Amino acid sequence: MSERKQRFERVVLPHLDAAYNLARWITRNDHDAQDVVQEAALRAYRFFDGLRGEAKPWLLAIVRNSCLTWLQVNRPADLAGFDDRVLEPQAPEEDGPEAQAMRAIDRRMLNDALAALPAQFREVLVLRELEDLSYKDIARVADVPIGTVMSRLARGRRLLGEFVRAVSKAANQAADR
């Protein structure tokens, strides 16, 4: 086996789970995520000589690009979630999520809420909370300035909080009846 191939395996392939997790959260479908990761692995191998620095954000940036290419071809409507012009008018500033509501939310509800977020917020939350990436690395993966990462995280969390508040309110009303 060539030295290059060995290096590729050692450096890149341990991040296969992270690659799949990101692709799965962006495409929201197991089958599509597998297709995308397959494509991304090919691209990563082709561009491997260009890798400088850490492999994980580098690979995830390729996975994200593969997701966008894939959506463009197969589900162009889903790309709207990456377009910030649509969402530019900021929602009125509301109070953050109540800690109690957050603790009470069950697994399925939280997953549904996260999957329902527009893609640009969903991806930064997944990269931050599930992959534990720094702002700098998220900026690299999502190809935006760090300031944009921060505003997307803030906005994404606010949207998620609104959802949780709505759900717990509905649950309380049902309980009161």
Add this chain to the structure above:
Amino acid sequence: MTREEAKRLLHAYVDGELDPSKTLELEAHLAENPSTRAEWEGLRGMSAAIRTKAEYYTAPIGLAERLADPVPPAPEHGPRRFTLPRWLIPAAALAGVAVLAWVAATLATRPGEDERIATEVLSAHVRATLAGRSFDVASSDQHTVKPWLSARLPFSAPVSDLSAQAFELTGARLDFVGGRRVAVLAYKRRQHLIDVFVWPGESTPELRLARDGFNLEHFAKNGMNFWLVSDLSRNELGDLARLLAERSAL
């Protein structure tokens, strides 16, 4: 610091990205402003909820094998599949070979076997948790647990005290996995129960899985196979696996 500025900095604070001088300023503000503090607690709760409750999709075991096949013909969803340009096929074949070798090296050569053990370990964990019977010997003292296990098993399972790392040993029990008697060490972090299954055997490659909201970690060290299962977050379970691997190396 104004309330607006404090609110703006809360996210960076929760994410551990705030510089030390701003951190001090913000903490002073939090001490005096209950409303900002409530918001901070909400954000912290949200971060914790995503980390512990959001699905972490691990790559399906079959995916690595599919990567090894450079041009998979799958007519059942033809138009949605990538087609490779001809010039890319050699590169794809190379990548395929690389991935295939990696699959052989890192995943078990029999993924079906791993799946089976993962399922058994998970069922054993859920059964024990449902029955409220996580251990037969209750002790946080490794010098009580280890001899108790050794007296009942044909091998001596390594038992580590990790209370300093906030993994509390609560006891041990025996269980039956893969047709053999195995040791199960019960640990606890916050309210999460963690079962560590241990048995001697050929070492198989490391594995990380998520099933039904549970996380599983497998590794082998010094002739012992370890399987960890818990509803604890993936990162924290990974921490425990690393600690156990370090301790068993001693």
